[in-house]
Amino acid sequence: MTESNRQVLLASRPEGKPTESSFRIKDGPLPSLGEGQVLVRNQWLSIDPYMRGRMMDIRTYAEPVALGDVMVGDTAGIVVESRHPGFAVGDAVAGHLGWQRFGAIDGSLLRKVDTTRVPLSAGLGVAGMPGVTAYVGLIDLCAPQAGETVVVTAASGGVGSVAGQLAKLRGCRVVGVAGGADKCRHVVDDLGFDACIDYKAADFKASLKAALPDGVNCIFDNVGGEVLDALLPRLRPGARITLCGAISEVDNPSPHGIRRLLPLIVNRVKVQGFIVGDHPERWAPAIDELSGHVAAGRIHFRETVAEGLEAAPRALIDLLAGRSLGKQLVRIL
């Protein structure tokens, strides 16, 4: 092959919000394969909120991206060369290959995407990390029962949209929270939630209260801050809160947080923070169930697609600003 490998590198650590100058493009040679490795031509790059954290020089549950290194991220693509017995040229795969056109990776770290049931790009969304995140956080940790009321924040996003539809399929009443009338319309009309509250509307708190006449049994939260705080007085006894993300705290020097813990005590609430990477044994069953729902038309999804690797920085900036609908992807040309 004589094609070059285009990559997006972390150029500088942002002070405040990231900008396009936090990144830079580099063209170089294709990687050579070691024994057991697979070369993938990436077609899709997933843009996810966790990437913001990896740009900082802070060790959390994962190492930060080093300055000058390729940005981390999940991609989906086609195998173009294989030195691993489990993969053949032409296989559709997904893995953590980063913001680049070609990637070489151990076959043991790659998974196949069943394109007979879902499109390749869905291997990064409903049938990928965001889908498994929704599955583990909702089904395993919130464990909603039929007839219970579930609230999902960031309901139109890649994770929230799946969490809410899974809760509907489990027989729950599902109320979404999203930013703006367009997103809320999508959440109710296309995704089938019972209601959606626009947190940007002036009457947000009153609308939330009205939408939860019997309180809430399960909160799948991606946001934190004022939205979560407004939900706490509505908690039912024995309620569960899954903390999946806290986007309101990102780049926020004085986050709102939650002001009263007493509702958590009085109602014996369980709050559980989690990281989907801790649950490797749940990926296969989750992706299998989710792929079946997609193939049967029981779970719907929308994608916001940016064209070309060069558009990836802007796509992340837009995602963090709440300007994407559904799963944010980059099509790698």
Place this chain on the structure above:
Amino acid sequence: MTESNRQVLLASRPEGKPTESSFRIKDGPLPSLGEGQVLVRNQWLSIDPYMRGRMMDIRTYAEPVALGDVMVGDTAGIVVESRHPGFAVGDAVAGHLGWQRFGAIDGSLLRKVDTTRVPLSAGLGVAGMPGVTAYVGLIDLCAPQAGETVVVTAASGGVGSVAGQLAKLRGCRVVGVAGGADKCRHVVDDLGFDACIDYKAADFKASLKAALPDGVNCIFDNVGGEVLDALLPRLRPGARITLCGAISEVDNPSPHGIRRLLPLIVNRVKVQGFIVGDHPERWAPAIDELSGHVAAGRIHFRETVAEGLEAAPRALIDLLAGRSLGKQLVRIL
């Protein structure tokens, strides 16, 4: 019997902090016994933070005390008449008999105090509701492992003092948080905690950080607010927080709360609110283990005693203001 039954009634619902005028004394006849009931002459009344909540006209996990009714509370005393086969005159017992000298109650709601192992008053403390609260919240919900670091807030109180000593007996390093140098000295010198941080000291946050060089695996929290918030950056992966109380929020129109949820997500923390009344099956084994520790000198306790039922309102006010050390009791004369 010709003795009168002195009672303390709820006279008015406090606006802001309760005062002595929130209560009034009433003398009246002794109750008569129904079939299956037991008449108890109370010797000790337990004063506990939950009583503040019952004074309000808000239904939480329990009904509020009605105006003009006897204040609720646990007492320990001696059976003076019995129409229940399980109890005989002279038995030492504890139960939820309220702020009064004599109480009649179904024998099924009464438990005996093993005064061969603990003093009668301890049936309201380490071998009573506070002890069981510490046991369930620490052993069942935090589940600390030997070698882990445990933080207990309100460490000199009736619940915190037991929780911390139980953690020491399980092989943990235990750091207390308490208000004032005297309380902290008691927590370390008498109760055997490894360290105690005075949250009223100017260098509170720096001291807390210094006392937790390896972070914290388990927080048994009675306080909420700034103390809990200062602990969150010290959380270890997989940490557990038991929310037992949030005294900093009581009578506080603008509580501090917790400002950042991200440490809970990054470290996959479980936060669990609980009410000891939900765990009736744990009372007998908890009290048995705790009584054994007391009898063997492995668990120590201190009591702050107010003399006479008339002193009970002031004892509650003092407790809520943090002016008691160890278990706050009233001796009923």
